[in-house]
Amino acid sequence: MKKLKKEHIKQEVFDLYDAYAHNRIQRRDFVQKLSAYAVGGITVASLMSFLMPNYADTFLVDKNNPDLDSSFIIYNSPKGGGEIKGLLSKPNSADIKLPGIVVVHENRGLNPYVEDTARRAALEGFITLAPDALSPLGGYPGNDDEGREMQSTRDRNEMLEDFIAGFYYLKNHESCNGKIGVVGFCFGGWISNMMAVKVSELLAAVPFYGGQPTDGIENINAPLMLQYAGLDERVNAGWPDYEEALKKNDKEYEVFFYPDVNHGFHNTSTPRYDRPAAELAWQRTMDFFKEKLS
Template sequence: MGTMITFPSNGGETPGYLALPSTTPAPGIVVIQEWWGLEPHIRDVTDRFAAEGFVALAPDLYHGKVATEPDEARKLAMELEYDRAVAEIIAAARYLLSRAEVRGPKVGVVGFCMGGGLSLLSACRSDLFGAAVVFYGRNPNPIEQVRSLTCPLLGLYGEADQGIPPTEVERLRQALQEAGKQFELHIYPNAPHAFFNDTRASYRPEAAIDAWRRTLAFFRQHLKTA
């Protein structure tokens, strides 16, 4: 359904995977990769959003590199410059809004694993986003950055996530409450990290199906035109 494109960013160009729905104009969504890179699963998720009526763009934050082993993915994630990545995500949002197929005035952003944290961080640094969804992403550091969040937030987490335990989710909840932000956080019982990725052993169908339903409803609610 989609195709590789490039869009202007940081004085240069960033590659990305763009998927268009059957009917346009439509709301736009930026889809942010896991630490593996822009691999088939993320392209598939981008296609799924297009099939649901969104113009979806997944920026390639590794610029062509894709990991297949955890050690390799960890290395790529550690080498990623978060400020540059956030700038590319914001540039992807700006690019979507420049296309005739996209109905503004804002776009959504959703990320998984590493991309989940980047989704929240991007929504704290730009007002181009009308809704942000975090799938098991780490909290910003320092967490007080959520005071700058510019849109409603949906967070989806697994109770059995060893890297992002429920205590971290509750820390985020408290920070968002203190900042007076609009948000929903859900923790799925017994679900591990990456419960949505149906190409991994971590996949949990029941949690994934519910999280997808919530994500679509959230974007449809908050990306209505002004």
């Protein structure tokens, strides 16, 4: 059996995975459709294995990094799911109050990639909070398939309230200076957009390939940095109307499209990851937060 590499995989396979990862097709249909691409020594099993997340080998920050103070906390979300677990991280060396970032996961709960991303942001000089919207259901179950199924049973507007409550927990934390931004990925990109609509005190929002709000755009106060994958036709279809509304309401925003990369290009754990685009997008994100939260 040949060792698979990203260049062996047709774009249609990534599109299939995107449909599966966003609950538009069931696992059985996904496997059946994958069989059409199991040719030339490539098996369905090898395709499945290649496409699924690999967390063990893809961390960018050691969870026991001595420069970090990172641990789980519980905060209350009275309008959402009640008690919410979140990963709170900050630099060990900090002797002043820090600006904060809420880090919002995808549609499968607080998985290891998002934890890693929150720690990575903390090393840049922020206090970060990465909530788990699956907390009312027992928390991220340890694998993305079950996580997606669990998250699909929760109301997304109730989950939005969980992240808004996380914003206020972080804003009032003794180690935070009260200046807060949000970054989110996929579902978390939608949450980031909606927090910009709903939270007037938010000072910066960076949605990565997130669905766009259709109402309340006139209420946005936070500057936006919008990150999109060039091949992500599903999410990108909503951008023209969103941009028109942002312009109409004279909102501050900048947008970046990364050509020839897929939805999820920032996620280190799957073959959709594109290192050059991910590193550029991350550097832009950190620079944006350092400017807007200074």
